[in-house]
Amino acid sequence: MLSCPVCGPKLSVCCTILSVWGIVMLALMGVFYQIHSVALFEDIPLNHTKWEEDNFPLEDVHKAYEQTGLNCFIAAGIYVLFFFFSCWQQRLNSKANYETS
Amino acid sequence: MGSFFRSEEMTLCQLFLQSEAAYACVSELGELGLVQFRDLNPDAVAFMRKFVNEVRRCDEMERKLRFLEKEIKKDGIPMLDTGDNPDAPVPREMIDLEATFEKLENEMKEVNANSEALKRNFLELTELKHILRKTQTFFEEAEIHHVQAMHDPGLTDESMGLLGEESTRHSQALKLGFVAGVILRERIPAFERMLWRVCRGNVFLRQAEIETPLEDPVTGDQVNKSVFIIFFQGEQLKSRVKKICEGFRATLYPCPETPSERREMAIGVMTRIEDLNTVLGQTQDHRHRVLVAAARNIKIWFIKVRKIKAIYHTLNMFNLDVTQKCLIAECWCPVDDLDRIQQALRRGTERSGSSVPSILNRMVTRQEPPTYNRQNKFTNGFQNIIDAYGISTYREVNPALFTIISFPFLFAVMFGDFGHGFIMFLFALYLVVREKWIIAQKINNEIFSMFFGGRYLILLMGLFSMYTGLLYNDIFSKSINIFSSGWRPTDPKTGAFYTRQVLGDHNLQILQLDPNSSFQGPYAFGLDPVWASTTNKITETNSLKMKLSVIFGVCHMFFGIFLSFVNHRPIDIILLKLQLKYVYSLKMFTLFKFYCSTSFTCMSVYLENIHSVISSSVTMALKLTRQILPLLQSEFQGFLVFLAAISVPWMWLVKPLYLRHQHKYGQEFDFGEVFIHQTIHTIEFCLGCISHTASYLRLWALSLAHAQLSEVLWTMVMQFPLRMNSIAGAFFLVAIFGFWACATIIVLIIMEGLSAFLHTLRLHWVEFQSKFYSGTGYKFHPFSFEDLTDYSIED
Structure with missing residues (x-):
């Protein structure tokens, strides 16, 4: 096991907070994409010219929504890993701190 | 009327204290912290007052304590802070304290003097050791040159060293003199040039750096030094060289000429260094023991001495009556607390064992009383905002009461975003929940303590921003449809919903709705989410x-x-x-x-x-x-x-x-x-x-700017990974989300929050308070032991 931490005590706290935020927000966004939230219509991968040519099929829109929703869930998952990593770093730091003092 | 609505009703009182009970009474009042004494002899110079000697003695004790504290800090010994608050000691304990501090200070001074002398000695010996070691190599080199020059006739004059040349030519005729010493490394170039110029190039300087930095015994700094040796010829040059060395503050050491003597000396120096080391260690141990003992009590001592000093400083403000039996004081105090003050006086009289009670007498005066607003940790932050503008006039309406609501509200009008408000709320909530722990940490960072002081203000600002954010329907610039929207896209002619057919037929990119047919009724709370699109x-x-x-x-x-x-x-x-x-x-x-x-x-x-x-x-x-x-x-x-x-x-x-x-x-x-x-x-x-x-239009302008800025940040940053039509988008999303989050915190919450805060402050100070607030009062500064730093003989 690595004994010396990669990031310092403050950075690891920041990373923990950021990853908690990332998990919550990205997971929620994923849910909203899954239920095809109208407010997120501008944030989906939709080729507007092609969509218009095909006479606005709803299936394209739904597909785009689900794709981004999946991406959001994956990103949230990565943040979960990142969360564990920064927690581990934090523990290492506090341990190092404890030993020196 | 509530006490926060107006400042406390104050009264001027006269106090008659028996001279033997005065000290104890003032000490009790100091613990209470509800009385502001007036200086009754403002014309008297500091040294003409009655208790000036006592105050001086306290100053002296404080100086000693500060000296001890400095020494303790120098050694890095942790000072025990138990947080308990000892009562002001009785006057006769002062002599004991003085004696203790005197003893400690003398001991410290002695130890310091000893250790400085030892260190100087140690430095000299180490320098000598280095000189002997380095010069040894110089002499050996010279020897080799000498031998080489004799055995190698091919060697030209130019390639030979000056010393070698000199010594071959004049070794029999003239004896070369030399001095050896140690000089600060940064002075070497100037030193060399000076020697060259003054002696016209007739001396030869060799120098070598001492690798380990040496400790300066006076300042304790680590300094880099170099060993040098100068060869010259004749007495006149010698005196010149010595003068230059003196001028450059180089220390010269006697260096024997023969190798055997040098070796002997080196051995002698080594043993002396070892002896010194043990003595130094013992001195350090002793110093450490003394300081550790002092560190255990120093905080308590500080409090005690400062309390005594504060009491005598206050007693100096009193008048002596004609019979010299009693001291007369005048003070401002809140009317509601007169009973508590009486009780404190009674306690003080009892403690001093005096039989005559102290008398508190209310006076009628035309003078303007001080403004005293009772505060707790919640109202404190708001009162500070008002006080920064001006202390309210006595018994004037205190705007702080209304500021508690109006300040966060007007702030939130400009800062309306649920997400940003929520983050701010969480931050303030953390500060509030961990309050005790943070206070115990004693963080001295100015910016942090500013945030910490206004934690309840920030908490409310966050809450109100969440509320206005919901009203504006902005959550990180996205809106949310909780109660279904009031708009149905209906065709005004037929009354039927618009379908894809209609859009396709008219080739409409943008649809205009007629409120008469499409509008079903207002949205239940705040802005209709349909506006977002x-x-x-x-x-x-x-x-x-x-x-x-x-x-x-x-x-x-x-x-x-x-x-x-x-x-x-x-x-x-x-x-x-x-x-x-x-x-x-x-x-x-x-x-x-x-x-x-x-x-x-x-x-x-x-x-x-x-x-x-x-x-x-x-x-x-x-x-x-x-x-x-x-x-x-x-x-x-x-x-x-x-x-x-x-x-x-x-x-x-x-x-x-x-x-x-x-x-x-x-x-x-x-x-x-x-x-x-x-x-x-x-x-x-x-x-x-x-x-x-x-x-007040700034409310609109800032609110608009905030909403636009957060929207721009979203479209410029977050839209890029979200619009990626593959799994790679997820990885981009992770990185870019981090960037977006940092930008949100720095730009939208801290910077925008600060600007909204300042605008709210202006609206309160200028637009609101100019209507009714004069703010020409002065603050009630009770004599209290809670803030002991202010009392010194000068004021």
């Missing part, structure tokens, strides 16, 4: 926010004018003036307000006509105004204009004329001055009514 969102929110900000501003200022009513006694002449002021401004504002609501009407009608989408709230206002206003509006407006027109001369003329009427008989009265004063006041007020209303 319309093209005229900014136009709509702009007009909404602008009107709201004017209405808020008018209410806020009205409230200020009402408060100015409360500020004055009813029978007062000022009432007359104020009434007019009130009437006048009422007119001005109502006028504005009605103008506003008319503009509401016009605007909504206008919007309706162009078949644009309109907001629910506007529609509600529209329905209301359409029914009531047209009937009365023009007449009512005319009436208001008439009232406003007459109230200006009234406000301008009535007060000076009335005052002149009052002073007709008897006292002198400068009508001109009063008149000019009132004229200025009237002009200021009339102009203020207009300009201050306009000033």
Whole structure:
């Protein structure tokens, strides 16, 4: 096991907070994409010219929504890993701190 | 009236203290911290006062303690801070304390002197050791050169060293002298040049750096030094060289000439260094033991000494009565706490064992009492905002009470975003929940303590921003549809929902809705989420926010004018003036307000006509105004204009004329001055009514800027990974989300929050408080042991 931490005590706290935020927000966004939230219509991968040519099929829109929703869930998952990593770093730091003092 | 609404009622009291009980009584009052003493001999110079000797002794003790503290810090020994608060010691304990500190200080000084001498000795020996070691190599090199020069005739004169040349040529005829020493490394170049110039190149300098830095015994710094050796010829050069060495503060050491002597000396030096090392270690141990013992008590001692000093400093403010038996003091104290003060005095008298009680006597005075607002940790932050502008006049209405709500609210109007407000709320919640722990940490960071001091303010600001964010329907610039939207896209002709067919037939990119058919009813709470996907969102929110900000501003200022009513006694002449002021401004504002609501009407009608989408709230206002206003509006407006027109001369003329009427008989009265004063006041007020209303438009401007900025950040940053049509988007999303989060915190929460805070501060200080607040009082500074740093002999 690595004994010396990669990031310092403050950075690891920041990373923990950021990853908690990332998990919550990205997971929620994923849910909203899954239920095809109208407010997120501008944030989906939709080729507007092609969509218009095909006479606005709803299936394209739904597909785009689900794709981004999946991406959001994956990103949230990565943040979960990142969360564990920064927690581990934090523990290492506090341990190092404890030993020196 | 509540105590936070106005400052405490204060009274001036006279205290008669028996001279033997005075010390104990003042000590009790200091623990209580509710009494502000007045200096009864302000003309007396510091050294002419009665207890000046005691104060001096305390100063001396404090100096000793500071010295000890410095030494403790130098050794890095942790000082025990138990946080307990010892009572002020009785006067005779002072002698014990003095003796203890004296002993400790002397011991410390002795140890320091010893260790400095030892260290100097040690330094000299180490330098000598280095000299012997380095010069050894110089001499050996010279030897080799010598031998080489003799055995190698091919070697030219140029390639040989100066020393070698000299020594081969003159070794028999002239004996070379040399001095060896140690000099600071940075002085070497100058030293070399000087030697060369002064001795015209007739000396030879060799130098070598000492690798390990040496400790300077006086300052304790680590310094880099170099060993040098200078060869020269003749006495005259020797004296010159020595002078230069002196000038450059180089230390010269005697260096024996023969190798065997040098070796012997080196051995001697080594043993002496070893001996010194053990002695030094013992001295350090002793010093450490003394300091550790002192560190255990030093905080307590500090508190005790400062308490004694504060007491004597206070006693110096008292008057001695004729019989010398009793001290007379004058003090301000809150009327509600007189009982507690009496009790404290009784306790003090008992403790000192005096038989005669101390007497507290209320006095009548015409002097302006100090302003005292009782505070707790919640109200403290708000009171500080007001006090930064000006301490309220005695018994004046304290705006801090209203600031508790109005400040976070006006802030939130500008900072309305649920997400940003939530983050701010969480931050403040952390500070509030971990309050005790953070206080115990004693963090001295100025910026952090500023945030920490205003934690309840930030908490409320966060909460209110969440509320306004929901009203604006902004969550990180996205809106959310909780109660279903009031708009149904229906065709006005057929009454049926728009379908894809209609869109395809008309090839419409943008659909205009007719409110008459499409609008079902207002959205339940706040802005309809459908606005987020319309093209005229900014136009709509702009007009909404602008009107709201004017209405808020008018209410806020009205409230200020009402408060100015409360500020004055009813029978007062000022009432007359104020009434007019009130009437006048009422007119001005109502006028504005009605103008506003008319503009509401016009605007909504206008919007309706162009078949644009309109907001629910506007529609509600529209329905209301359409029914009531047209009937009365023009007449009512005319009436208001008439009232406003007459109230200006009234406000301008009535007060000076009335005052002149009052002073007709008897006292002198400068009508001109009063008149000019009132004229200025009237002009200021009339102009203020207009300009201050306009000033509230900053609510709209900042709110708009905040919403736009957060939207821009989202579209410029977050949209890129979200619009990726593959799994790679997820990885981009992780990285870019991190960037977006940091930018949100730094730009949108910290920077925007700060600017919104400052604008809110201005609205309160200038626009609100100018209506009623004079703020010319002075703060109540009770004599208290809680803040012990201020008492020194100088003030």
